[in-house]
Amino acid sequence: MAKKNSASSSEKAKLSPRDERTLGQLVGLADAVVEAAEKRRDPHVDIPTRSLSNVRYNQTKRIIEMGRNTTRRQLFNLSQAKSFMQTLLVGSGCRQLIEQGKTTSIRGLYYLLKHTIEGTKEETFNDQSECDPVIEDVEVILNSLREEMHLYAQKRGDMVGEIVLEDSGDEIDCARMGSGGYGIPSIVEPEVIRFKRCDAKFILHVEKDTVWQRFNEDKFWRKHKCILSHGAGQPPRGVRRMLHRLHNELKLPVYCLLDNDPWGYYIYSVIKQGSINLAYESARMAIPDAKFLGLRSRDFERCSLSPSVRIDLSDTDRRRAKQIAHYPWFEKKKPWQNEIKRMLENGFKLEVEALISKDISYVTEQYTPARLAEQDWLD
C-alpha cells in the first residue's frame, strides 16, 4: 500500500487515553475486514449515510442529527472497491498520524496518501475532492471528530478576555493579549487546551475581525467580564469547538453579534444547531442555547440609523431568507418568523458596522450593553 513504512515503535509518541481510543477504533475497523476475509466473507464497511434524507432535527436535544441509515461499501463490488480501499487508506493514514503523535491538514493527509497503485496507472485519489468525503466517512464510522483523528482544519479567528488557559503546556492569559489576541487553534480538544481560570461571565462572539478589533480596542471584555471571539465570517471548526467547550464546561452563555442579513442568520444557525453537511458533529459542536443578540431588523428604527447605511436586499438574499425561515428550528419560533419577515418588509439589510454611523463606539458602549441589560435577544 503506501510507500512509506508505518511509524517504527521508536517513533511512537506516548498516547493520550483519547488517542488510545481512536487508535483502537481504527484498528477495529481493519480487524473487521481481516476477520471477514478469514471467514471467507466479503469484506465491507457500513457507513452512516451523510445525505439530507438521513438528517433530522432532534427537537429534544435541539440539534441537527444523523438518522440510522447506513450504506454498505464492499471490496468485491466493482463500483465500490475503490472507495472501500480509500476508506481503509484514510484509516491507515490517521493511524500513522496518531502513532507518531503528529497532526496534519486534510490537504496534508491527501498528499500523504496519494500515490500510484503499484503495477497500475491508477491513483489512490485523483484529487482532494475525492479524499475529503472519505475522511468524513471515517469520522462517522468511528464516531470521532476529525480532530481526534489528528486532522486539523483551516485556522482562523482570535479571542481575548477574562480567561487563562493552557495550550500545549503554555499558559495563555487572554486578558493580556494586546491588540492582536490569541489565535484560536484548529484543534482545541482537552489534550491540547485546558481551561485554568475563568473570570468571564459570558462569551460575546462577533462575526468579523474588524468588529472584534473595535470591541478589543474599547476593552469591552474587561468592563463586561467576558470572552470576546470572532471567526472571520463563518467560524471554522476550531472556533465552534472552542465555544462549545467554553459553553458546556464553564457554563458560559454565548451571545452572537452578527449582521442583520441571511448570512448572519445562517452563521447563527450553524453555531446553534450544527450544519446539515456535518450533522454527525453537532453533538460536540452545536450550542443550542446560543443567543442571537443582533443586529435586528428593527434596529434601523430603534437606533434611528441614517437611511444611508441601508443595503438593498438582493434576490438571492430574499430567497435565502425564505429558506432559513423554513428551517425546522426557526419555523416554530414566532420571534424568528417576525424577525425574518420584518427584514423582508424592510427590503434592506444592515451590517454591524452600520452602527458606526452613530458613533465609533456606539456598538460597544450603547448597543451591546443595552441588549445585554434588557436580555433582548432571539433564541
Next chain:
Amino acid sequence: MAKKNSASSSEKAKLSPRDERTLGQLVGLADAVVEAAEKRRDPHVDIPTRSLSNVRYNQTKRIIEMGRNTTRRQLFNLSQAKSFMQTLLVGSGCRQLIEQGKTTSIRGLYYLLKHTIEGTKEETFNDQSECDPVIEDVEVILNSLREEMHLYAQKRGDMVGEIVLEDSGDEIDCARMGSGGYGIPSIVEPEVIRFKRCDAKFILHVEKDTVWQRFNEDKFWRKHKCILSHGAGQPPRGVRRMLHRLHNELKLPVYCLLDNDPWGYYIYSVIKQGSINLAYESARMAIPDAKFLGLRSRDFERCSLSPSVRIDLSDTDRRRAKQIAHYPWFEKKKPWQNEIKRMLENGFKLEVEALISKDISYVTEQYTPARLAEQDWLD
C-alpha cells in the same frame, strides 16, 4: 457636513508624537483650502498619481516607487467637485479618529462618513468602492500609511517564536503561545507594538496557516532560533509591516517558504518589492532583502517526489508565470529566469504540502534545514 460633532476637547485622547504629526498634516490639508478661498483662488488638492504610468522600480532601493506626477482635484470643476469634497471628508473623518484615540476599518470609515448631503438626494459615497480610493489618495497626499490615519485592514496571520514584544502594554512572549499563536494585529506601528527581547536569528514566513501549524507543532522555531509567521495566503498589511519592522529594526533576515507556482512567486514579489497598486507604501512595507527559500522547480527531482503530487499548470498559470518573469526585479536575475523557465518546462506546480508525501515532518526536519544550511535560496 457630517452629522456628528467633532470630538469635544474632553473626549480628546492624549496624542503620540506620530499622531500629532499626522493630525498636523490633515489640518494643513484643510488650511490650504481655507487659504485659497480667502485669497479668492480656486481651492484644490494635488494628488500623486496612482496609476501604472507613474510607478517605477527603483534599482537602487530595490522597491517599487511612485513617480512625481500629480493630478489636480478642484472644487470648482463639475467633474471633480464631488471627489474634492470626498477627499476632505475622509481627511476630517481621520482627524476625528485620531483626536478620539480610536481606530476603525476602512468599511467603518465609510459608514462613519456616509450620509445624504443636506437639502439634496446626493450621498457622500454611493458605496465603499467610492470611498476606498479616496482613502488611498489621502494616504499619498499626506505620505502617511493608513495605519497612521487610524485605519485598520483585515486581520489575518499568526506568529510564534523567539521574541518577546509588548502590544498595547501587554507583554507577549511568542515562545509561550501554545498551538494557537499570537494573532498579528492589523496596526503594528511602534505606538502599539514594541520589541522587548529577541533571541531569534531569522524569520521564516510561510504561505499558509496549515503549513505554519506543522512548523509550530514541530517547534521548528525553538530548534532553529527563529520567528515563524504566516499570512493566510497573500499576507495582509499588518503582517507585511510586522515583517518589515522585524527585518529593519532587529536586522533579522526574512526567508519565505511558498508554493512553487505563480501565486507563490507573486506573494514573494509583493513581500520583497511592494505591490504596484500600493506603490506609495513600499518604503515602509517592502523587504528587498527577503529570500525565496522554496519550493523550487527542481524540487520534484531533487527531493525525489512522487509523480502523484504534481499539479498540472493551467493556461492562467502559464500566462501569469510569463508576466512575472518580465517584472523588472526578476527580469535581470538569471536564477529567477531559470526558476520560472523550469517550472514552465516541468508543466506542473508543487505545493509545500506535497513534501508530506515524503514524511509528515520532512519539510521541517529535512527540507528547510537543508536549504538554510546550504544558503540555497533565490534572491
